[in-house]
Amino acid sequence: MGATVISMKDVTRVYKMGDTEEHALRGISFNITQGEFVAIMGPSGSGKSTCMNMIGCLDRPTSGIVEIDGRPTEKMSEKELAVLRNKTVGFVFQQYHLIPSLTIVENVMLPLRYQKIEKSERLPLAEAALEKVALVGKMNFRPHELSGGQKQRVAIARALVTRPKIILADEPTGALDSETGKQIMALFNEINADGTTIVIVTHDPRIGAAIRRCIHIFDGKIKADVTQTPVPFTGDSPDSAEKPRILAQPQRAQAVQAQPRRAPGQPQRQPAQPRPPVVQVRPPVAPAQSSAQAVQPQQQVVQQRAQKQMPDLATLPPAARNAYINGTIK
Secondary structure (H helix, E strand, C coil): CCCEEEEEEEEEEEEEECCEEEEEEEEEEEEEECCCEEEEECCCCCCHHHHHHHHCCCCCCCEEEEEECCEECCCCCHHHHHHHHHHHEEEECCCCCCCCCCCHHHHHHHHHHHCCCCHHHHHHHHHHHHHHCCCHHHCCCCHHHCCHHHHHHHHHHHHHCCCCCEEEEECCCCCCCHHHHHHHHHHHHHHHHCCCEEEEEECCHHHHHCCCEEEEEECCEEEEEEEEECCCCCCCCCCCCCCCEEEECHHHHHHHHHCCCCCCCCCCCCCCCCCCCCEECCCCCCCCCCHHHHHHHHHHHHHHHHCCCCCCCCCCCHHHHHHHHHCCCC
């Protein structure tokens, strides 16, 4: 771990729609240091997409301070933001946003063109990035010739080619099957092991559980910021996936310590055993029930979660919304 590369201090974001105001962020604060792997998790409308736009220099706060790589962004010009975004942050989107008319290697070289890297230098850099994602043999293919997992690897190579300090991934496994999603998560872990800071924005609890630090956002506020034992991402459904063990959550730890060890007046028969330092958060064992009774609640949960998969772009200003949808870097 190194210096702080992402810092948000009392950040608010208010969108005005006629006479009404939409509070997307309500004073959130957190720091992320170089080399961390962090998930920002929350349902649609929670504020996680707005938080992502702040980190990616696609939007500005209404109040508060956002610093990326030690530089405050709220007073930067659009040109300065574009330079910081292009050199410091690599983007990976759920729908890949590859240009159909370009070959794979040309798609990966595109950010280098915006950095005004000489044409003779772009190809070796793009080849090196594609080698990291095991796609050197597909360099001259076009996007329609690749599978979904291969397209996402190209998107990751495109994010890596500029050697950014931060990779910002928005629902990177959302359009993939479980096995391919597992491979993509393994690839992110490899990239993070090389020292790159990775922030994944997701609504999927399996992704949140697979990452050591998870920031939960709800109604524009940070509901929890926990350090946990990661649970490897698998093809299990969200309901059956194993829950992580919480290793650090100060407010929860204080609440546990404040609980009495025995009822008042109860005779002490033996010395009280110390509580374990690790707080495990696991679902209670439900009583046995018939298969018909068990299936119905699970279907309701799946339907409710399906309604939250699509990000709410209506709250974004036009420039941020277009950049988010088109994946353009200007």
